[in-house]
Amino acid sequence: MPTSPKSLAKSSGVRAPKQERSQRSFELVLDTTLELLAEKGYQGFSLTEVSRRSKVSVGAIYTRVDGKDDVLRAAQERFQDVMRAEQRELVRGDRWQGMPLARVLPELVGKFAQLLERRGKVLGAFMQLGAVDETVARVGKAGYFELRDGFTALLLDRRDEIHHPDPERAVSSCFVTVYATLARALALDVAAEAAEAAGGGSGGLSALIEDLGGMALSFLRCDELSGG
Numbered sequence: 001m002p003t004s005p006k007s008l009a010k011s012s013g014v015r016a017p018k019q020e021r022s023q024r025s026f027e028l029v030l031d032t033t034l035e036l037l038a039e040k041g042y043q044g045f046s047l048t049e050v051s052r053r054s055k056v057s058v059g060a061i062y063t064r065v066d067g068k069d070d071v072l073r074a075a076q077e078r079f080q081d082v083m084r085a086e087q088r089e090l091v092r093g094d095r096w097q098g099m100p101l102a103r104v105l106p107e108l109v110g111k112f113a114q115l116l117e118r119r120g121k122v123l124g125a126f127m128q129l130g131a132v133d134e135t136v137a138r139v140g141k142a143g144y145f146e147l148r149d150g151f152t153a154l155l156l157d158r159r160d161e162i163h164h165p166d167p168e169r170a171v172s173s174c175f176v177t178v179y180a181t182l183a184r185a186l187a188l189d190v191a192a193e194a195a196e197a198a199g200g201g202s203g204g205l206s207a208l209i210e211d212l213g214g215m216a217l218s219f220l221r222c223d224e225l226s227g228g
Contacts, residue, residue, distance in 0.1 A: 014074050015064050026064050028054045033075040034122055042125040047071065073135055076126050080143050083123070086115055087143070091150030093157065101161040101220065106213030108154065109178055113209045116182050124188035144179075151175045155220070163223040174216040181212060 014026075032054040036045055047068045051058045065071050089095070090111055096104050116123070130137035155162070155171040164170035182188075185208055 014070060022060075022064075025054075025056045025060065029056050029061055029064075029071065030075045030078050033071055034079055037075070037125040038121045041121060042128045045072070045125070069133065072126075072129060073133075073139075076136055076139055079119075079122055079126070080139055083119060083143055084146065086119070087147045087150065090115060091147070091154050093154065096154060101155070101158040102217060104158065105155065105174075105217045105220070106210070108151070109213040109216065110209055112151075112178065113182050113205075113212075116186055116188065117205075120186045120188050124186070127183075127188055148172070148175050148179075162220045164220055165223065167220075170220050170222075174219060178212050178216060181208070 029050060032050050033045070036049055036053065045068070047058055047061060050056075050071070051061060061071065065074070090108070096108075099107075126136055126140055130140050152168075152171045152175055155174070156167060159167050162170065185205060
C-alpha cells in the first residue's frame, strides 16, 4: 500500500492533512505528480499542471508543503513503496526455486528490464532530480542497494554453479553492469535524446537484454581471471 500523507509528514516535510477529505486530495496530488513525471519527466513538471489535472488548487497544495521540492519528495516516497514491492517480488527466492543458474540469470535480467522499462520514466525523473537533491538521492540509493542485495543473494544461492574464483565480486559486477547498461539504454539517468540508442543494432533492446543475460552467465562461469 502506498505511503500515506500522514506517514510522509515524518520523512518528507509534508504537513499531515487533518481531515479525510484533505488527505484524499493530497493523495490525488501525489498520484498526479507521478503521472506527470511519467509523461513529461522532471523538466516538464510544474505544480500549476499538477493543480490543473488534479483539480486541487495550488493554494491548497501549499497548505501541505512549502514548495514543489516537497511534493516531489513525497511523491518519490509513494513511488518507492511500489518499486520496493515489485523488486522484492522479482528476487523472491521461492519464485526461482529449483531453477538452475543457466535459466535464472537470463530470465532475471529480462524481467528486471521489463520492470525498469515499465517504471523507467518516473524512476529516471527521480534519478535526474537526485543529482541536485540529496534527500531524493538518498531515498533512491536505498532502493538501489536493496535491489542489488536481493539480486546478488539470489545468484549466490547457486554458488555451486558459479565457476568464477570470486563469486561475490562476480555477481556484484553482473548487477552493476546490467543495471548501468539498461539505465543508459532506457535513458533513466539522462535526457532521452542523450541516451544510447536502444533500437540501434540488430534486434534493438530485446537483443541487448538477451546479450546481457548471456554475457553475465558466461562471466559467472569463467574459471580464470586475466592479469592475475
